[in-house]
Amino acid sequence: MSIKMLSNKYKRIGLILFISGLIVGSTSISARQNFFEGWNAGSGLHQPIPALEPIFIEKYFGAFSIHVFDVIMLLGLIVYMLSKEKIEDDYINTLRLESFQLTSLLALTSAIILYIFSEDLKLSLDVFITLFLLAYLITFAIKKRLY
Known part of the structure; x- marks a missing residue:
C-alpha cells in the first residue's frame, strides 16, 4: 500500500x-x-x-x-x-506502522486508566492530541535509531 x-x-x-x-x-x-x-x-x-x-x-x-x-x-x-524522511523506503513505512500501533495502544490504555482512577480529570482534547502526536514522534524516532 x-x-x-x-x-x-x-x-x-x-x-x-x-x-x-x-x-x-x-x-x-x-x-x-x-x-x-x-x-x-x-x-x-x-x-x-x-x-x-x-x-x-x-x-x-x-x-x-x-x-x-x-x-x-x-x-x-x-x-x-x-x-x-530523506530516505523513504518500505522499512520506514513499517516503522511508521509499528510506531502508530504502539502509540495508539499506549494512548488508549492510559486514557482508560485515567478514566478509571480519576473521574473529574480536566484534560482538554488539544492536550490529549498533542501528547499522542508527540508520543508517536518519539516512538518513531527511537525505533528508527534502534534498527
Whole structure:
C-alpha cells in the first residue's frame, strides 16, 4: 500500500509552526496560572498566585488568538508527522506502522486508566492530541535509531 505523504521540506515548516504555537501558547495567562498552581502543589507551599496580566500576542489580539496558536501547534505536529524522511523506503513505512500501533495502544490504555482512577480529570482534547502526536514522534524516532 502506497501512502501519499508530503515532501521532506515540509518537516521544517511543521517544526516552525509547532515551535511558534508552543511559544505563544506557553505565554498565555491560563498557561502561566497553571504553572504557578502546579509549582505550589509540587513544592508543598501555598503561596498566593500573583495577578497575571496578558503579555505578547494575548495582550494585543485577545484570548482567542491563543486558541488559534494552539491549533497552529497541532497542525505543525501533523505536518511534521506526515512529511517524508530523506530516505523513504518500505522499512520506514513499517516503522511508521509499528510506531502508530504502539502509540495508539499506549494512548488508549492510559486514557482508560485515567478514566478509571480519576473521574473529574480536566484534560482538554488539544492536550490529549498533542501528547499522542508527540508520543508517536518519539516512538518513531527511537525505533528508527534502534534498527
